[in-house]
Amino acid sequence: MTRKIIHIDMDAFYASVEQRDNPSYRSLPLVVGGSPTQRGVVAAASYEARKFGIYSAMSSRIAIKKCPNLIFVRPRFDVYREVSEQIHDIFACYTDLIEPVALDEAYLDVTQNKQNIKYASTIAKLIRADIFKQTGLTASAGVSMNKFLAKMASGMNKPNGMTVILPENAEAFVKALPIEKFHGIGKVTAAKMHSLGIQNGADLKLRSQKELTDCFGKAGEYYYKIARAQDDRPVEANRIRKSIGAETSFAQDLSDKQSIISELQEIATVLKQRIDKHQASGRTITLKIKFSNYRQITRSKTLLVPINDLETIGAKAVELLESVDLNEQSIRLLGISLSNLDNKINAHDNKNNYQFIQLHLFN
Incomplete structure (x- = not known):
């Protein structure tokens, strides 16, 4: 049976909540942060x-330079979480197969749905209308036969739009898609694909699975499938995130110690943002290093109490770096993650008795 998958993505969620709650912010450039x-x-x-x-x-320093009149609003995660729960209650009117990706994003499997509605596109329209009626916020939707295609579709007509990719059109859609637009392919991977002559989905489909795994490791299996519009990942209603992390690949390998520490602090800042979005803290911090020869190592430390503040994350990451004998090796990737999470949202059960799990938001 062909599945019916919807990806719902709220439009500028945090910022839209602030503009909704404070009319003086409407139509003005605003950031939450x-x-x-x-x-x-x-x-x-x-x-x-x-x-x-x-x-x-x-x-934020760069943002204010781009727009001197930019309005800065501190995050109100309790409010965002309450609105997100409203939205998830709407989802639950149609299906229990809901996989939250973030407070503002989720996959829904409506192949079998509570309302016995034949078309997934009809359900997506109803959900978007319900969200606007109940919260005053807009959402974009992607509808297709798997998670990859639904995710791609939801970003095609934002804000406040919907795109449907029918099964018979799926391969043609993927063939024409520029490689840097693929969900799951970041800037560094896209640049490497360009260097290999892979510019779009059609080029990607020409490569064998062995070629792709030789070049990209296990991720090559995923690239091989999505080039053929295939994605058999289920919508996991009870998926629990085990860690939250951030990492950066460098266009030029790093060898200077001070530059490495500086980059670690930048990564820690991004990780702090993600932790705040998840309302989480963690007891185990892990440093990931990939050297220029692609050798990868990790160093971890488990603490007595959970941490979530930027200063401690940065300091512990540097401590882990100091435990590594770099031996003048240059570094192409650095990452920091927190695990053994204490996540307020992961502990929440909604009114419909399915577990609402807060997952990863940023890539």
Whole structure:
């Protein structure tokens, strides 16, 4: 049976909640995030702010330079969580197969649904209308036969839009898709694919699974499948996130110790943003290092109490770095993650008795 999958993505969720709750902010460039005077990071940008080239995970200092009149609002995660619960209650009117990806994003499997509605596109329209009626916020939706295609579709007609990719059109859609637009392919991987002559889905499909796994490791199996519009991952209603992390691949390998530490602090800042979005803290911190020869190592430390503040994360990451004998080896990737999570949202059960799990948001 062909599955019916919907991906719902709220439009500029945090920023839209702030504009909804404070009418004086409407139609103005606004970001939710930390102050530009305190090494803050943009957690979310309104569509008005995005016109200035401001986006999530950007340094607040850079954002204010792009738009001197930019409004900064501190995050109100309790409010966002309450609104998210409203939205998930709406989802539960149609299906229990709901996989939250974040407070503002989820996959729904409506192949068998509570309302016995034949078309997934009809359900997506009803959900979007319900969300607007009950919260005053808009959502975009992607509808297709698997999670990859639904995710791609939801971003095609934002804000407040919907795109349907029918099974018979799926391969043609993927063939024409620029490789840097693929969900799961970041900037560094896209650049490597370009260097191999892979510009779009059609080029990707020409490569064998062995070629792709030789070049990209286990991820090559995923690339091989999505090039053929295939994705058999189920919608996991009870999936629990075990860790939250952030990592960066460098265009030029790093060898200078101070540059490495500086990059670690930047990664820690992004990780802090993700932790805040998940309302989480963790007891185990892990440093990931990939050297220029692709050898990868990790170093971990488990603490007596959970941590979630930027200063401690940065300091512990540097401590782990000091435990590594770099031996003048250059580094192509650094990452920091927290595990053994204490997550408020993971502990929440909604009114419909399915577990609402807060998962990863940023890539």
